[in-house]
Amino acid sequence: MTKLKRLIVAVFLVMFGVPSVLAEWNWPWVQSWQSVKLMLAYDEEFDYASHFWYQYNPEVLIDFLMTKVQIEFKAFYIKLCLSYYRSWDSDDSVHKPNEMLKEAIREVGFVSGAMADMLVAFTDQDILNAYGQANSTLGAVIVQLSDLSGVGQATDNVVQHELGHLYLCPDHWMPNHNCIMNGYPYWIDFPWNYYVPTFVVTHNWCSECRQTITGNASRWGITRVYGAKRVLGGSGRFPI
Numbered sequence: 001m002t003k004l005k006r007l008i009v010a011v012f013l014v015m016f017g018v019p020s021v022l023a024e025w026n027w028p029w030v031q032s033w034q035s036v037k038l039m040l041a042y043d044e045e046f047d048y049a050s051h052f053w054y055q056y057n058p059e060v061l062i063d064f065l066m067t068k069v070q071i072e073f074k075a076f077y078i079k080l081c082l083s084y085y086r087s088w089d090s091d092d093s094v095h096k097p098n099e100m101l102k103e104a105i106r107e108v109g110f111v112s113g114a115m116a117d118m119l120v121a122f123t124d125q126d127i128l129n130a131y132g133q134a135n136s137t138l139g140a141v142i143v144q145l146s147d148l149s150g151v152g153q154a155t156d157n158v159v160q161h162e163l164g165h166l167y168l169c170p171d172h173w174m175p176n177h178n179c180i181m182n183g184y185p186y187w188i189d190f191p192w193n194y195y196v197p198t199f200v201v202t203h204n205w206c207s208e209c210r211q212t213i214t215g216n217a218s219r220w221g222i223t224r225v226y227g228a229k230r231v232l233g234g235s236g237r238f239p240i
């Protein structure tokens with residue numbers, strides 16, 4: 001090769017070769033996230049309780065709770081976008097979990113995929129023998145405001161548990177199994193002396209649930225690619 005040819009090759013490499021290699025190195029920054037639009041709803045009891053117990057507007061309390069839940073879905077590249085707030089008037093005579101959820105869906109007019117992908121409905125009316133309920137076909141959950149003696153604020157645990165069902169995680173019933181899907185009784189000591197479900201005292205996903213959510217991560221919402229601008233020299237940003 002003559003000196004001139006070598007020079008031309010070198011110039012070519014610098015102009016096209018090296019930048020493309022750098023671009024390759026940048027690609028690991030590109031990450032696709034599943035962006036899920038949420039409709040958040042609350043009934044009149046939740047509205048009252050959030051003012052009375054927390055001195056918050058219900059929207060502010062829900063925002064606080066959902067920010068905590070979002071942390072637990074970050075590992076799956078699932079971004080929960082709080083898109084719409086609605087309120088509904090819950091029938092005080094209804095206590096069955098399924099019926100309470102259906103009433104909420106009907107009254108806020110939720111259809112998955114129309115305005116939002118998921119409905120998270122908050123109530124402070126007693127749900128019979130449950131802290132919440134999920135319908136993984138309709139993409140909707142109802143959650144009771146849960147502030148428990150000896151445990152504290154655990155409403156976000158219940159939301160995380162119910163959203164786990166929307167990603168098709170099953171309930172577990174196992175002693176000493178540290179998972180948010182575990183309903184097995186956990187003893188709260190003196191002076192309270194009572195049982196709570198394990199999921200109110202943990203935020204952990206077990207390895208089985210991690211696999212399930214990873215496999216179903218694109219079940220709700222749309223896939224968005226973040227970070228691509230970084231390759232072009234822009235300021236690509238992660239959503240959270």
Ligand SMILES: [Zn+2]
Pocket residue numbers: 161165170171
């Ligand atoms: Zn469950």
Ligand SMILES: [Zn+2]
Pocket residue numbers: 172179180181182205206207208209210
């Ligand atoms: Zn699990």
